[in-house]
Ligand SMILES: Nc1ncnc2c1ncn2[C@@H]1O[C@H](COP(=O)(O)OP(=O)(O)O)[C@@H](O)[C@H]1O
């Protein structure tokens with residue numbers, strides 16, 4: 125039996141696992157955006173905190189994914205919670221770093237002109253800094269999403285479902301069709317979201333900003 | 335009227351502006367002239383409080399600017415910088431409308447003033463929908479000037495506004511500036527390190543050297559009676575050309 129037939133036969137489960145996978149990654153990235161973008165903005169205001177915060181997030185990033193999931197089980201049990209927390213932590217770095225980079229690359233003279241014209245700090249953030257850093261911040265979110273979709277395959281190990289189910293089952297059964305039934309949709313998902321978010325990036329980038 | 339009284343500013347022990355004091359009369363163009371690094375920008379930015387002085391006082395009319403709301407102060411002072419600092423995410427029209435919008439003018443009023451200001455800075459209406467990066471350097475700085483004066487501030491601060499332009503465009507904008515200042519009758523402080531530019535556009539010139547004010551007076555007086563060695567050397571090389579130019583003008 126070839127892979128295509130194998131997947132077609134199990135299309136209901138493939139679909140269900142794909143939905144789980146998207147939910148798992150989506151929730152995690154969304155949370156990371158909600159925390160990471162404001163945190164990144166704050167860090168451009170309090171430069172002294174940038175090193176410690178980015179340092180900690182960097183260290184978290186270096187913990188092997190499977191190990192991190194393992195550490196979280198005693199704290200949060202199994203299921204969605206440890207999975208989402210782990211994926212959230214992995215997504216955070218790219219989002220924070222790109223938010224900081226995006227805002228810092230805005231030309232100093234533009235900010236100075238805004239201040240000189242009597243814009244408030246909030247107006248400078250909303251009308252200048254954020255619009256001008258949209259491409260960089262969004263590419264951080266895109267990188268985070270693609271990474272997350274990859275790492276999310278490991279979350280089946282803590283009972284969080286997703287396309288990793290097929291992969292782990294396939295490994296234990298030494299069945300490569302089973303592994304591919306998880307791996308192929310996961311790869312396609314990553315490509316798909318990369319493409320979509322690239323579109324969004326282009327669409328949301330203000331005209332006049334190259 | 336702008337008055338600086340004994341204003342000093344240091345950066346980590348380095349005195350950038352040292353006990354400066356002068357008065358700019360209403361409607362006059364005062365040029366702050368001096369070599370790069372002598373403290374011109376620092377002086378200028380203390381007037382719209384982008385930089386706070388360590389000591390000394392600055393008055394606009396009779397108000398000490400320390401006691402004026404920062405945002406109000408800045409919205410009532412036009413500001414033009416060498417780097418132009420147009421907002422790349424906004425069209426020319428939006429760039430020009432920034433301060434009027436901050437001041438909550440009615441849209442029709444903004445449109446009307448925008449069109450009349452375009453004429454003053456010699457831009458055509460067709461640039462309104464363009465983005466700054468689609469304009470030449472000269473056009474960009476014309477927008478910069480329009481943006482600074484649209485809300486009719488009493489005071490305009492200009493920090494080497496033509497410094498980044500090629501010589502031909504620079505001269506063009508200087509000539510237009512002379513016409514413009516006659517039309518709008520604002521109190522203008524204009525910073526430059528270009529002695530020819532200073533003599534061309536100034537009503538009075540304030541010469542700075544290493545953070546200090548060394549001479550203040552009309553161009554001809556500066557040229558003919560330099561107050562010290564530095565001014566004499568600074569103007570000296572070009573003195574004949576400058577004086578001839580000035581006499582030509584009268
Ligand atoms: N933020 C700063 N920190 C340290 N030194 C500064 C800063 N800004 C200006 N300076 C120094 O102060 C002096 C005056 O600067 P500035 O006012 O920009 O001079 P100008 O506009 O006449 O070229 C220069 O020597 C400059 O290096």
Ligand SMILES: [Mg+2]
Pocket residue numbers: 371374375376493
């Ligand atoms: Mg300067």
